[in-house]
Amino acid sequence: MNTNSKKNGWCLSILLTAMLCTGWQKPSAAEEQNQLSALNNKFREFYAAARGHEIEASTPLILCYADRLVLLNGSQREEVANIKDRYTTFKTVAHIPLALYCLLYKEPTIELSRQKLLDFKALVERARSELKDHDLSMKELDRQYKMVDACLTFIDKALAQKQISAKELQEFTRSLRSDILQNAYLAVSSQLAIIDQTVGNWRQKLGKDFDKIKIVIIGGHMPRLRNSNFQYFCRLLKEKEEGNRIIYMEGLNSESDALNLLGTHILDEGVAVSFFSDKWRMHRDLLSDGAAQYLKEHPPLTGK
Incomplete structure (x- = not known):
């Protein structure tokens, strides 16, 4: 036996002895699963922190509810009813x-x-x-x-x-x-006139910062298509679709929900560009391409 073989044998013996002395056992399947869960939870923690950073940096921001507008600018908050x-x-x-x-x-x-x-x-x-x-x-x-x-x-x-x-x-x-x-x-003429006057006042107050404004529209599912407030802000900001400076949120209505959605949009845009060179990629299910491929190969109810 050459020197290297002896050395490797000694190392293996020492390692086995140490494992026996310390009661080492192979991790169970449950323990391995717990580690995977812990790893995934750590991702969620990092993601939430990154999203919080994006929320803090996202103002000025207008939240447009069905009955009111809210301007968030740093620590300042202003609310105006848009229904009379x-x-x-x-x-x-x-x-x-x-x-x-x-x-x-x-x-x-x-x-x-x-x-x-x-x-x-x-x-x-x-x-x-x-x-x-x-x-x-x-x-x-x-x-x-x-x-x-x-x-x-x-x-x-x-x-x-x-x-x-x-x-x-x-x-x-x-x-x-x-x-x-x-x-x-x-009815909508009355509402949009109030919105326009309010936004005009805020634009004057914000000055150049208004050019960075983002909008979150909080509404229901059924009026989402061609939503009146969405149409107004698209015309105002010369946006043709949702997702860049204008976001539509349905099913939730709290201010924290709106801020979290905005933070998610901003953070996911960075993720999409970084990973896929396409800022819109995270606007569709990350699993969508895989699902389309699978369903093409395995059509539903065909047994393939």
Whole structure:
């Protein structure tokens, strides 16, 4: 045996002796899994810290809720309501026929909903008497009366007939379509005018810092497509799509949720560029390419 072989043998003997003396055992599968979990948790910790850094550096920022705007600039915070009486009035009147549809579309006979109809009629009549006290022109007021009266007439018809066919309900709802859309236009015009004035004031206050502004729009799932506030900020910032300076958040509505989403967008853009040379790559599921390849090779329910 040569010197190197003897040396290697001694080293192995020493190592085995040390392992026996210290009670060394091969890690169990559970322990190895725990180490993987710990490793993944450490990634989450680093990611959260990096995201927090991006949040701190992200101002000035405008959070656009359905009913208010919030400007965050360093430690400063300013909030302005973007809904006033006109918006609420136009939208509420437009909701009257929608409420009737929701009540009647599944009930061809009225007996099951008769008391609800009577109660709703009384509520509509009380609201009608208050319309004159709201910020409407005479022409606008007359059109609201027309819509309300059409709804009251339909309620009386339903109560008298004791049933409403699907055809009758559809004829009623479609007869009010143009008025509903006009109310929607007037409501959103009121809101966007307030938003524009508020953003103009903030732009003047921020000066050159306004050029760095980012927007998070907090809204629901259904109004996401062509969302009115999203359209406004796209026009303002000359953005054609979401994800760069404008982010749409649905399903969550707290300020911390909005900040975390913004931080995620900014951090993931850096990740996407660093890993994939494509700043939009993290805007789709990281697993998406693999999923597409797998499903191409293994179509669902084919047994392949």
